[in-house]
C-alpha cells in the first residue's frame with residue numbers, strides 16, 4: 001500500500017496526453033500496490049505565486065517582513081512540502097511548453113525547494129532532505145527530443161531530474177509521449193508511451 005501524489009500541470013483537462021500517461025502509470029501502481037491512495041494536485045487550478053519580495057525575505061532570511069506575510073508565505077510552502085513528504089510515490093504529468101516545464105510546475109518547485117526544509121548545506125555538505133521517494137515523470141511533447149535535430153532542446157527532463165535529485169528525489173523514471181503534434185508520430189505517440197509503462 002502506497003501513498004501516491006499525482007501532480008497535473010497540463011491546462012488541457014481530460015484530453016491532456018501527459019495526464020493520460022500519468023493515469024496509466026497510476027493504474028499500474030495501484031494494481032501493483034493494493035490499497036494505495038491517490039491524492040490529486042492540479043497545478044492548472046491550484047496556482048502558486050511567482051516569487052515576490054516576501055518570499056525572498058522569508059525563504060532566504062533576507063530582511064524584515066511583516067508577521068502576516070511570514071505566516072502566509074510559510075504556510076503555502078509548508079503545505080506543498082508536507083504533501084511531498086507524506087507521499088511514497090509522486091507521479092508528475094509534464095507537457096512541454098516552450099522547451100521547458102509549464103510555469104505552474106516551476107512555481108510549485110520554487111515553493112518546495114527550501115533551504116532547511118527540503119535541502120540543507122549543514123557543515124558545508126549539500127544534502128537532499130526528501131528521502132525514500134519514487135518519482136515518475138509522464139511527459140508529452142509536440143516534438144521529438146530523443147533523436148533528431150531537437151535533441152539539444154531537451155531541457156525539461158534533465159531540469160526536473162536535477163532539481164528533484166537536488167532535494168533528495170534521485171529515483172526518477174520517465175515515460176515520454178513524443179511527437180504528439182507531428183504527423184507520422186501523433187497517431188501512435190500516446191499509446192506507444194502507455195505501452196512502455198512499467199512500475
Ligand SMILES: Cc1cc2nc3c(=O)[nH]c(=O)nc-3n(C[C@H](O)[C@H](O)[C@H](O)COP(=O)(O)O)c2cc1C
Nearest residue numbers: 010016017018095096097098099140141142143180
Ligand atoms: C503553450 C504551448 C507551448 C508548447 N511548446 C512546445 C515545445 O516547446 N516543444 C514541443 O515539443 N511541444 C510544445 N508544445 C506542444 C505540447 O507539448 C504537446 O501538445 C503536448 O502533448 C501537450 O501535452 P498535454 O496534452 O498534456 O497538455 C506546446 C504546447 C503549448 C500549448
